Amino acid sequence: MATAVVTGASSGIGEATAYALAEAGFDLLLGARRQDRLAEVAEKARAAGVSVEARPLDVTSTASVQEFAAGHDAVEVVIANAGGALGLDPVEGFDEEQWRWMYDANVTGVARTVRAFLPALRASGDGRIAVVTSVAGHQTYPGGGGYTAVKHAAAAVVDTLRVELLGEPVRVLEVAPGMVETEFSKVRFSGDEERAAGVYQGVTPLTAGDVAEAITWAVTRPAHVVVARLDLMPRDQASAR
Ligand code: NJP
Known part of the structure; x- marks a missing residue:
């Protein structure tokens, strides 16, 4: 049975992707910081009849990522999804701590995950690594300086990796x-329910299941097909914000 790894599997896109990959027949290794939530996701995913392991993971820690990956010698699929945003301040008023965390989680976290799993992906004979960036990795908007910068950087890491791994x-x-x-906006505005609630402003957002379905489709294409980039937007969202 093929194995898939999902980082940030305790909620949102990662959680939905865990269920979709389980339904597609993958055994799973799931990681996140919140162990109670992760255990619930693992239990639900097992209903598809696959083997599911849940391990603690903090992608901002090299040691944690290495422990997470330990013992997995052949892995077919890695979904590097863990990450998120903090704040929505203009560049002039940026919060250094928030920007540091966003870079560490969304950019270095992806690189740590890639480094830890590349030997196992190679060993599988047909590894697939999918990195969840954002439309904000290709556009920007007022107040998005910190988050769009790190997602642009994450997209650059993906492009670099693709050329490095050619062949x-x-x-x-x-x-x-x-x-x-998802819980993305709740985390971003940590506790400011009003700001979090106003975030969609006339847009019907995608569900986590919409994204999970697309990810699962992309990583199950035949071996000669690379879905290089999937842009997945709500129909009434004109641009990143
Ligand atoms: O949000 P949420 P999403 N180490 O908050 C985990 C991108 N995105 O599903 O550690 C390990 O429900 C966290 O787990 P926990 C976004 O940038 C979203 O929307 O237990 N895991 C949770 O499982 C992100 O890259 C939107 O707190 C860490 C998960 O990450 C991805 O989608 C739009 C971690 C976050 O789940 C999933 O976010 C877009 C760490 N240090 C891109 N820090 C959107 N929702 O609108 C967090 O363009 N996690």
């Missing part, structure tokens, strides 16, 4: 969603 048995995918209804 190797690992396919590299980028998944760039627009607005998705």
Whole structure:
């Protein structure tokens, strides 16, 4: 049975992707910081009849990522999804701590995940790594300086990886969603319910399931096909925001 790894699997896109990959027949290794939530996701995913392991993971820690990956010698699919945004301040008023965390989680976190799993992806003979970036990795908007910068950087890491791995048995995918209804905004505005609630403003966001379905489709294409980048937007969202 093929194995898929999902980082940030305790909620949102990662959680939905875990269920979709389980339904597609993958055994799973799931990681996130919130162990109670992760255990619930693992239990639900097992209903598809696959083997599911849940391990603690903090992608901002090299040691944590290495421990997470330990013992997995052949892995077919890695979904590097863990990440998020903090704040929505103009560049002039940026919060250094928030910007540091966003870079560490969304950019270095992806690189740590890639580094930890590349040997196992190669060993599988047809590895696939999908990195969840954002439409904000290709556009920007007022107040988006910190988040768009790190997602642009994450997209650059994906592009670099693709050329570095040319000719190797690992396919590299980028998944760039627009607005998705998850805990993303709650985390971003930590506790400011009003700001979090106003975030969609006339847009019907995608569901996490919409994104999960697309990711699962992309990583299950035949071996000669690379879905290089998936841009997935709500129909009424004109641009990143
Ligand atoms: O949000 P949420 P999404 N180490 O908050 C985990 C991108 N995106 O599903 O550690 C390990 O429900 C966290 O787990 P926990 C976004 O940038 C979103 O929307 O337990 N895991 C949780 O499982 C992100 O890259 C939208 O707190 C860490 C998960 O990440 C991805 O989609 C639009 C972690 C976050 O789940 C998933 O976000 C877009 C760490 N240090 C891109 N930090 C959108 N929702 O609108 C966080 O374009 N996690």
